[in-house]
Amino acid sequence: MPEPVRPEAPTATPPPAPARTAAPPGPRKPPREAPPQGSRRPARAVWALPPVALLGLVFLYPLALVVRQSLTPDNGGGPFDAYSAVLASHAFREALGTTVWLALASTAGCLLLGFTLALIIAFVPFPGARAVAKFIDVFLSFPSFLITLALLFIYGTVGMANGLWTEVLGGAEGPFRFLTTPWGVLLAEVTYFTPFVMRPLLAAFSQLDTAQLEVAAGLGARPARIVRQVVLPEALPALAAGGSLVLVLCLNEFGIVLFTGAKGVTTLPMLVYGKAILESDYPAACVAAVVNIALSIGLFGLYRGVGKRAGA
Template sequence: MSSLSASDALSGHSHAHARAKARRARRAQWQLWCILVVVLGPLVIYPLMRLAALSVTGAHGLTLHAYAAFFGNPETRGVIGTTLGILFASATLASLLGVLIASMLFFKPFPGAKLGTRFLELFVAFPSFLVAFTLIFLYGSQGSVSIGMQKLFGLQAPPLDFLFGIGGVILAEVVFYAPFVVRPTLASFATLDMRLVEAAKSLGADSSMVAFKVILPLAWPGIAAGTILCFLLTLNEFGILLVLGSAHLITLPTAIYSAATVDLDLPAASAGAVAMLAMSLSLYALYRRVNVRAGGRDGR
């Protein structure tokens, strides 16, 4: 009897646990729907749907005229080429610099390395245009460094005059987005089995061989995730372009902005925005796939 009572009690406890689990699942579903309807609906989903609808709506119904007008414009092809050129130059240099900084912080720690890591983590919270203004105050034609060099060497004109153009934009984006690569790279390095590194060194491998034959193959998912994130953020950069981009340096974000605010051509601006959104979502999907392979080691 006691055995039967214990079995009944255990069965009742199992059923109660299953009912509680089902209630939690239903509550989670209701919370998800609440977030979708109350938060994401009016703030994200509806504006994106309106944007997509505006890009394919004309006076006589559905049409692709906005896409044809925007991408059929000969100037747009030059804008896309400029955008991709700045994107690949900035993101590639920022990724290389980020990996180099992470390698120094992890494998060659120095006094103040932890403080430097904390500063880089804080740096990602700064608005991008602040970096652009900082570079202007330092390296602009009237910046402190430029004026100091002019006085030091007795020059007639400031020696530095490159910020307001493609050089300044690339420099600012490299400075701003390199820290975004440092964090996932450091997290990836932290998962390495250092015994493998020591074994490679004991077998006579030099530093470059250890880096490319041991460390890189093991840490590449985190490095790749940081690099793709850098490309994604650089693609959507607007503040630096607005501050440092000259009138002749027009990229896709500034072209969309100009079409919407200057030309008042909202359908054409919507078509460009939808194309940028498609590129951004593609990069984000690739980032998520690589990040999952990295095991979420960037802290996500």
């Protein structure tokens, strides 16, 4: 006899959880108000006053005195009489031309020599390459007259080269007398300022992807072509920045010209020195100084513009 089917007991469902009621929001703190811009300006102005005052006292005030002296000639003439006399003089035109061609020639020599030496240090493996690169950083701190003195010891009238010549050939005097000429000044400036070109070039070469060089060499490209088509485009910004800096420095170089003893070489800094110290013509010296400052500021603006494009 079949057993009767028992109805299943209903399963007890848990009672629904009571809905959580959000707690009433408490009192919110008011957001902090930023101090008004007007209150920051006086504080910034107070902090800016000491450096501005120091800059004005150390630099701007002497510069203003130079400009004022150039506009007040000793003979009591007009404010621009000194400018007319100096700019029309043969000595000023000769000094300006000498300054410009020496600066341009020295910059070209530094670019050529610096690029060649930087290539050798960066891509030609030889013992001591890293030490040479470190020495370049130290060389930048040397004074310019130190290089001139070294050249005097070698190529001076009684220097090593002339002494060796007289000892070997028995002559009364040696043939090396170019150091007191414009070519000697050019050699000294190229020797001293070349590391200023090499430093940014070595930094640029250190970031160059060597895989490009390996691929170019694997495709059969010669070293000259690799340098021209791969290395040189990457080095152009560093060359431009270094060349602009060297141009500014050569334009204002005084110690090299003075220590070489090149009496026939008169640059704008030497003209300022001669007018102020030797002739006591301070208005003329200040006019030449103002022209030199204007050229330097223009070239420095060029250097900064090129440096920004190069990422310096």
